[in-house]
Amino acid sequence: MRVLVVGAGGVGSAAAGIACRRDFFTRLVVADYDLARATRVIDTVGDERFVAAQIDASNAEAVAALCRAHDITHVLNAVDPRFVMPVFEGARAAGADYLDMAMSLSHPHPDDPFQRTGVKLGDEQFAAAPAWAAAGRLALVGIGVEPGLSDIFARYAADHLFSRIDEVGIRDGGNLEVAGYEFAPSFSVWTTIEECLNPPVIYEKGRGWFTTEPLSEPEIFDFPGGIGPVECVHVEHEEVLLIPRWVDAGRVTFKYGLGREFIEVLRTLHKLGLDRTEPVQVGAARVSPRDVVAAVLPDPATLGDKMTGKTCAGTVVRGLGKDFKPREVYLYHLVDNDWSMREYGAQAVVWQTAVNPVIALELLASGKWHGTGVLGPEAFDPQPFLDKLVEYGSPWEMREQ
Amino acid sequence: MRVLVVGAGGVGSAAAGIACRRDFFTRLVVADYDLARATRVIDTVGDERFVAAQIDASNAEAVAALCRAHDITHVLNAVDPRFVMPVFEGARAAGADYLDMAMSLSHPHPDDPFQRTGVKLGDEQFAAAPAWAAAGRLALVGIGVEPGLSDIFARYAADHLFSRIDEVGIRDGGNLEVAGYEFAPSFSVWTTIEECLNPPVIYEKGRGWFTTEPLSEPEIFDFPGGIGPVECVHVEHEEVLLIPRWVDAGRVTFKYGLGREFIEVLRTLHKLGLDRTEPVQVGAARVSPRDVVAAVLPDPATLGDKMTGKTCAGTVVRGLGKDFKPREVYLYHLVDNDWSMREYGAQAVVWQTAVNPVIALELLASGKWHGTGVLGPEAFDPQPFLDKLVEYGSPWEMREQ
Numbered sequence: 122m123r124v125l126v127v128g129a130g131g132v133g134s135a136a137a138g139i140a141c142r143r144d145f146f147t148r149l150v151v152a153d154y155d156l157a158r159a160t161r162v163i164d165t166v167g168d169e170r171f172v173a174a175q176i177d178a179s180n181a182e183a184v185a186a187l188c189r190a191h192d193i194t195h196v197l198n199a200v201d202p203r204f205v206m207p208v209f210e211g212a213r214a215a216g217a218d219y220l221d222m223a224m225s226l227s228h229p230h231p232d233d234p235f236q237r238t239g240v241k242l243g244d245e246q247f248a249a250a251p252a253w254a255a256a257g258r259l260a261l262v263g264i265g266v267e268p269g270l271s272d273i274f275a276r277y278a279a280d281h282l283f284s285r286i287d288e289v290g291i292r293d294g295g296n297l298e299v300a301g302y303e304f305a306p307s308f309s310v311w312t313t314i315e316e317c318l319n320p321p322v323i324y325e326k327g328r329g330w331f332t333t334e335p336l337s338e339p340e341i342f343d344f345p346g347g348i349g350p351v352e353c354v355h356v357e358h359e360e361v362l363l364i365p366r367w368v369d370a371g372r373v374t375f376k377y378g379l380g381r382e383f384i385e386v387l388r389t390l391h392k393l394g395l396d397r398t399e400p401v402q403v404g405a406a407r408v409s410p411r412d413v414v415a416a417v418l419p420d421p422a423t424l425g426d427k428m429t430g431k432t433c434a435g436t437v438v439r440g441l442g443k444d445f446k447p448r449e450v451y452l453y454h455l456v457d458n459d460w461s462m463r464e465y466g467a468q469a470v471v472w473q474t475a476v477n478p479v480i481a482l483e484l485l486a487s488g489k490w491h492g493t494g495v496l497g498p499e500a501f502d503p504q505p506f507l508d509k510l511v512e513y514g515s516p517w518e519m520r521e522q
Numbered sequence: 523m524r525v526l527v528v529g530a531g532g533v534g535s536a537a538a539g540i541a542c543r544r545d546f547f548t549r550l551v552v553a554d555y556d557l558a559r560a561t562r563v564i565d566t567v568g569d570e571r572f573v574a575a576q577i578d579a580s581n582a583e584a585v586a587a588l589c590r591a592h593d594i595t596h597v598l599n600a601v602d603p604r605f606v607m608p609v610f611e612g613a614r615a616a617g618a619d620y621l622d623m624a625m626s627l628s629h630p631h632p633d634d635p636f637q638r639t640g641v642k643l644g645d646e647q648f649a650a651a652p653a654w655a656a657a658g659r660l661a662l663v664g665i666g667v668e669p670g671l672s673d674i675f676a677r678y679a680a681d682h683l684f685s686r687i688d689e690v691g692i693r694d695g696g697n698l699e700v701a702g703y704e705f706a707p708s709f710s711v712w713t714t715i716e717e718c719l720n721p722p723v724i725y726e727k728g729r730g731w732f733t734t735e736p737l738s739e740p741e742i743f744d745f746p747g748g749i750g751p752v753e754c755v756h757v758e759h760e761e762v763l764l765i766p767r768w769v770d771a772g773r774v775t776f777k778y779g780l781g782r783e784f785i786e787v788l789r790t791l792h793k794l795g796l797d798r799t800e801p802v803q804v805g806a807a808r809v810s811p812r813d814v815v816a817a818v819l820p821d822p823a824t825l826g827d828k829m830t831g832k833t834c835a836g837t838v839v840r841g842l843g844k845d846f847k848p849r850e851v852y853l854y855h856l857v858d859n860d861w862s863m864r865e866y867g868a869q870a871v872v873w874q875t876a877v878n879p880v881i882a883l884e885l886l887a888s889g890k891w892h893g894t895g896v897l898g899p900e901a902f903d904p905q906p907f908l909d910k911l912v913e914y915g916s917p918w919e920m921r922e923q
Contacts, residue, residue, distance in 0.1 A: 386794065389790040395796070409804075417794060
């Protein structure tokens with residue numbers, strides 16, 4: 122297996138740091154728009170199988186050319202979701218398989234954005250599914266932690282725990298704190314604004330996909346591992362689009378444990394128009410308000426050693442158990458920032474995202490996972506994946522509710 | 523009387539619109555950095571006593587030169603408080619009397635900003651009081667609505683209603699709403715951030731002036747005129763510095779009825795660092811985050827015809843009445859935006875500020891008010907002022923509490 126990782130940011134560099142301990146590949150190219158950033162990753166890894174390259178991820182032909190230059194068999198997309206489509210198309214043009222951790226972007230319904238879907242997350246990718254299948258190639262989309270591991274939990278529940286699933290609800294939360302800052306998000310604030318202020322999507326059997334108000338239906342979810350209760354709200358996320366395609370479920374939702382404080386910050390930014398991306402005139406300068414918000418906050422990739430606490434990703438499944446009695450479980454995965462910093466030098470959220478595509482690549486390399494077309498993580502047998510997670514030193518858990 | 527109004531913004535132009543109905547002056551020069559803006563005010567007023575001029579309010583010599591060129595007897599400062607000192611000094615250099623509606627700016631205590639005062643509001647002006655007195659000239663500082671009318675209410679209570687005053691508490695609130703905007707402040711957001719996020723100052727007899735945390739000690743105050751309950755918090759304001767100099771009071775506070783929503787917005791802006799004035803790098807541009815906040819919000823001076831509701835400024839006085847029995851009153855002044863727009867084409871907050879210095883000028887012109895040195899509004903007999911307010915069609919009221 123010869124892998125191209127596009128993007129040497131937090132997740133791309135953590136994936137390199139995880140992969141270098143495994144032997145399922147012979148070549149791993151880390152490419153970034155900024156060659157120096159890619160080179161720093163290679164220098165840190167210190168593994169002869171790794172090389173650095175420069176790439177413009179917005180250009181599908183450049184992606185294809187780099188694949189051909191290195192005889193790439195698998196492209197792992199680790200850049201901003203704005204670049205999903207050119208990387209996806211470049212991989213297919215070069216005859217490589219493709220993996221990503223976020224799907225092609227949505228566009229709200231033009232007239233009725235908070236009730237009806239417009240262009241949904243991943244729609245552009247699924248439109249290309251016949252072409253991928255015809256070419257005998259695989260695009261495994263949404264194989265981070267959420268989407269990714271959360272989808273695998275849903276499939277595991279369907280295969281091994283339930284006879285009927287009434288609801289699958291992804292619940293993500295943590296108690297990460299950053300010392301020395303009054304407010305410091307642990308993930309890209311630009312992306313967090315994007316996903317949290319888009320109309321959230323919900324799936325119901327018989328009704329299909331529909332949308333609701335951003336940050337709506339707050340609920341307090343009690344997270345395990347000492348995290349405790351966190352306020353969660355509806356957020357647009359890929360699982361809602363992926364799970365119903367392969368798992369028979371009455372309803373699928375995603376709620377993000379932003380906590381009261383972050384929710385208020387997002388509401389305020391939106392109310393003032395500071396979430397907007399269109400530039401405004403400020404004196405002689407023209408700037409995007411959302412870029413100004415990102416500029417005044419600390420860069421989350423640099424905060425790992427100031428962070429403490431845990432992050433939890435997981436899936437609530439409710440329905441009838443194999444014994445046809447009502448059952449509800451929470452399948453989850455915890456990462457303690459102290460552990461991920463000590464073991465991998467990566468902060469918890471970034472590490473928890475990056476480990477999953479590395480495991481998927483290893484399963485594809487071994488042939489335990491295989492397929493063609495555009496598939497989600499829940500299209501595959503969950504057991505070998507969950508076993509690998511334990512083998513990688515980061516076990517998953519389950520709570521009966 | 524020959525008046526120079528420095529600043530043709532909201533308050534300066536409203537003052538011109540009010541003054542043109544009065545006959546106490548023979549010349550009124552409206553000066554602005556932007557001559558076109560001053561000219562628009564003159565064109566709207568259509569009164570031969572008015573002329574427009576260009577001025578750089580940051581330059582005391584330019585202020586003095588303009589005073590001399592027009593034989594100015596009284597300068598009314600209606601620009602941003604950053605320019606108080608040059609306008610104040612320019613007026614004195616030219617031998618003119620001076621009025622303003624906000625005093626020279628404070629600087630927090632370098633070590634202990636939320637307990638001890640540093641340089642207080644007006645300190646720079648009061649330092650020049652001997653020079654003004656020696657020259658036989660008057661600087662009447664803080665003669666808008668708050669400070670201004672609120673100070674006059676305190677003096678009125680001391681003269682006519684109370685034998686002992688335990689506490690004077692200014693309470694300002696409204697129910698103004700702007701149609702078509704989710705969030706639209708009715709006053710300069712730059713200035714609101716400045717006054718609300720500085721350490722608020724409190725006065726107590728025996729202890730003197732001290733500071734506390736911004737936005738602290740929230741209380742719900744029930745405003746009259748149908749406004750109802752609004753959450754008020756401590757804010758730095760001139761009354762706390764002025765009233766104890768002339769009125770014997772046990773304690774003086776200022777609480778601003780920002781309301782829950784505005785308080786949350788200010789807290790969030792501060793938490794994220796978006797209140798900062800030092801520029802940050804955003805791509806190729808360098809911008810002040812506070813300027814970006816102002817740029818994304820609508821300009822309050824342009825919102826008058828989209829606004830509805832009332833604004834209320836007033837003074838709570840608590841102590842022993844003339845009969846030595848416990849008494850508490852709220853002396854207040856309400857302006858309905860519909861009325862101020864219909865009568866004067868000025869939005870309520872701006873009009874309520876501008877009427878007071880015009881009345882003060884009229885009382886100085888008639889000799890009913892006179893004095894030398896640097897004096898606050900509470901240094902003068904309140905009765906003729908309050909009578910004029912009624913005569914101007916905008917009566918004040920009192921509520922026993």
